[in-house]
Amino acid sequence: xxxxxxxxxxxxxxxxxxxxxxxxxxxxxxxxxxxxxxxxxxxxxxxxxxxxxxxxxxxxxxxxxxxxxxxxxxxxxxxxxxxxxxxxxxxxxxxxxxxxxxxxxxxxxxxxxxxxxxxxxxxxxxxxxxxxxxx
Numbered sequence: 405x406x407x408x409x410x411x412x413x414x415x416x417x418x419x420x421x422x423x424x425x426x427x428x429x430x431x432x433x434x435x436x437x438x439x440x441x442x443x444x445x446x447x448x449x450x451x452x453x454x455x456x457x458x459x460x461x462x463x464x465x466x467x468x469x470x471x472x473x474x475x476x477x478x479x480x481x482x483x484x485x486x487x488x489x490x491x492x493x494x495x496x497x498x499x500x501x502x503x504x505x506x507x508x509x510x511x512x513x514x515x516x517x518x519x520x521x522x523x524x525x526x527x528x529x530x531x532x533x534x535x536x537x538x539x
Contacts, residue, residue: 405472405473405476418473421469421470421472421473422469422470422473424466424469425465425466425467425469425470426466427466428462428463428465428466428469429462429463429466429467431459431462432458432459432460432461432462432463432464432465432466433459433463434459435455435456435458435459435462436455436456436459436460436463436492436496437459439451439452439455439456439459440452442455442459443455452500452503453496453500453503453504453505456496456499456500457493457496460489460492460493460495460496461489461493463488463489463492464485464486464488464489464492465485465489467484467485467488467489468481468482468484468485471484471485477531479527480524480527480528480531483520483523483524483527484524486520487517487520487521487524490513490516490517490520491513491514491517493513494509494510494511494513494514494517495510497509497510497513498510
């Protein structure tokens, strides 16, 4: 991934990614778990569903950032990040039904998550198959 980087440059980039990812994860989880507390901190209106959604999208970004340090396949990173984010988004819509929105949104989002997961599984299997045949 960072072939050719000097050790200090590689370390600096890794630290930047981890700090950015942890920031996204901490604030994302806070928005998801305690939207009222986050709204006070950020001086936002306490719109629970909006903060739930914003939180899961930040969680997804943080997870993608961390997975980029481990996984070097961009398509896998994107599929995993979208799967996790969209699935949590579907959970938000199911949990926040009393706040409005269509009662169909959660399962429609869930179907897209299942399609994405299937795409990830096929992609990873193809990568594994290709690496076995090129050894």
